Amino acid sequence: MSARPLGRSLAVLLAVVVAIAVPAIQMSQHIGLSAAEFSGQGDQTLRVAGYAFSIWGLIYLGLAAYALYQLTAARETPTLRAVAWPSVVAITGCGAWILASAFNQHWLSVAIIVISAAGMVAGLSRARADAPSPAFRDKLLIVWPLSLLAGWLTIASAVNILTVLTAQGLIGPDLSWAVIGIAAVLLVGGFIGWRLRSRLYLAPIVWGLMGVYVAQQVDKPIAAWLAAGAALLLTLMAAATLRPKR
Template identity: 30%
Template structure:
């Protein structure tokens, strides 16, 4: 007898709520500020070019695929779906909470919630690392959460950078350029640490996307641009290595 997923309808509700709040965040907007106005208010060297945020559309389309996949009776009872448990609902609640905090400029609390979101997606990521997935599992379970986690890794850095900028801190006496470069390097190490144990080559490519967008946005700042492009090249080669390694291991 197949075990039904007790969270499948809650997952659907959580996903719809997340999409709705994301839409209202700019349509209302929440806190009387849209995303662009907040970005302009806290414009830092970590801020990526605006086109980078189009990745959210890809993430949400793939997550919609996951929701449909886990609702179907033929696939919703798979271990790959059941293992996620309540963590997708938790991640959705944290996503929504972050939007409210961010748009009301509670930056300190938004960083805490962002880190909790990062942690919840890390747990989901580990639970969805299926060794020999079906095509459906690869495209609708593994891929969505690789992209989601990869982007939240980058978003967490921007959030932390905004906190430092807002409070006019100078960590270790570094200038804004200095601590921005330090955060990019820390982010690159974080992505490697998360992706290497599971040989996930998709996740680092998302960070490459973010790094290139940062380099493009700040191309007039030579040191930052060179650093961002250099890290992007290194992480891209690392992703290629993981891809080849996985193919070699499975052959």
Template identity: 30%
Template sequence: MTSTNVHTDRRLGWVLLAAAIAQIVAPIVQTVADVSQPGDDSESLLITPAGWAFSIWSLIYLLALAHAVVTLWRGDGVGSRRFLIDLIALYVGATVWIAVSAVAISWLTFLVLAVMTCFAIDAARIAASARLRDPAWITWLARAASGVYAGWVSAAVFLNLGTGAIELDIADPDIRGWQFALLVGAVVFALGANLLMPRSPGYAAAVVWALIGIIAAVAGESTTALVIAIVAIVLLVAQTAWQSTRALTD
């Protein structure tokens, strides 16, 4: 991964910082305006994580802001121009997602989040494929910022898919079978995406966090969902450990 793009065009770094700040300001404005919050319609889904799990957004925003500041401070985007463009598109998408959620149209928030997921995974993949730079913490910051973001939206997009299906009367929230299938689909997707990120454990960590939130929510409510979530955590942890071991020998 080269750093010439930011050195030759610092405007890209400024755009990255502006986008990172915009996605932080957007939910604050939404709260002050007292309008619908992302996920407000997800309460009818069995597989919705416990409320405290969504606090991960604070970490996501902090990492994004720190990486953007370092990009300008060091004059180094820790990656190709594509990496930075992916992040900018992701952060702008997050701002749009907040705005769209204000009109409480679940299927539309799903579409926005689906696009965000594509950009997030591509950015995390690029960062994960990078060799450690000097100093190494810059590369790890890039991996953390993109990986954690990608992991969380990878889980969230399936939740939004469920709420969108309910809103369009495609699925019945009282029927659990399709929700179990949705959870399995989210796990399979996460395992596949995690294969692209052998040096970015932040992706798996964010997905595991979402699964822990689901475990807390379904405990005593659904043994099936509980088992799926626990097995998924075991598989993700094992896969990440195996990939990390192999990456050390590369």
């Protein structure tokens, strides 16, 4: 193992600072629209209960630990190397999305969140290929925090796309579109979770689907139960088929 590049580690640290500081500054200074106000323009098609977004506290904690590990690790590891730059893209995207939504840039928000999700999944896939059995320290401080982020960005991408399409008047808030969104989350999330063999990737998707169940019980009870069913299927898949490596 070689020494880790300092510049790359500083880039990870800066990305995490941006991801955590931007929403705090945006909220405290009342810059533009809040994330809730932005989503409220088109969340009639598929909505997630507000409590579900508390998962960001756990994600931010994990990202802070990951950034410190990138900065202080004495030696390079294959996992550290594989995820570093993809994580910079994905984590920076978290802060950039807040700015895009604050300034009501619908399509820019979609591009940012989809690129962030895809980049993080690609980094984790590469890490799994380069280091199928990473040390526990790498799992705890790299793989697990970034898997949580990737999973949440996956379901958030689907919700964001439906929100923007609805806000733009390109689709109506019909049950069929809600069903398509839930099915997409189930298929894409299930496929990626299986490829990554990652329960930590699937956990935030299940959490988000249950948030859909809670939010849509009155307005779209069929969609609510479909979301709960999708969450159950992903949970069963994780329990039955995924090895507890990550």
